Amino acid sequence: MIALIAVIVMIAGVIFIALATAGVIRFQDPLQRMHASTKAGTVGASLCLAAAAIAMGDLGAVVIALVSILFLVATLPVAGHLLGRAAYISGSPLRTGRDALKGVLPRAKSSLDDRTRSIPQRVAAAVAPAAKKKPSGTRKR
């Protein structure tokens, strides 16, 4: 009976994890993907830990599983908030067309990938004159 309850809870948790992963794969911009991964991922992992607590049953396992669930529930919203804020500020693309945080947070004009794409050329351009002047001194910036 206990095994049956544990398996049901486990199946629910794995379904949540699988749906969260499907959202991470299928959604279009980083904020939508975060919406899938933080909430459904937290519930799925918590349900799997609860299943472990139910199936194992001894006091140590139950305490550790409850502490893990508490830790996940306390930290994943914080991590999601920080990551979403950083993604917005760094200018990652928004596919929905609306920008509710316009004027509230500073936002870069283009995404971080567009801004860092020219770094290899700039480094090469900065290194090339030094290499021409002093062939052995390319390590100097």
Place this chain on the structure above:
Amino acid sequence: MFESMDAFLAIATASLLVVLGLSALGAASRMIFGPGYADRFVALDMLTGVAVSVCALTAILTGRREFLDVGLGVALIGFLATIGFAAFLEKKEREQK
């Protein structure tokens, strides 16, 4: 159908571990092919959740309590990694100005 409840639990856990492995592969593909840095960091967050679930199911499958400790450690390290990468994303922008 099954010899005992333990065999039923073991078979169910093993098959669910396979599903979790497929989920981890999907999140890893988003991490590899993700178009931007933010996508990769979100995929890392997702992989942390999958890893904690794998630890819990492995604890059930083997009956060893230590895997739950491993899951707690993975959750802690994933939280710190996500915060570090978020700080990295914000700092890059401030240096550009």
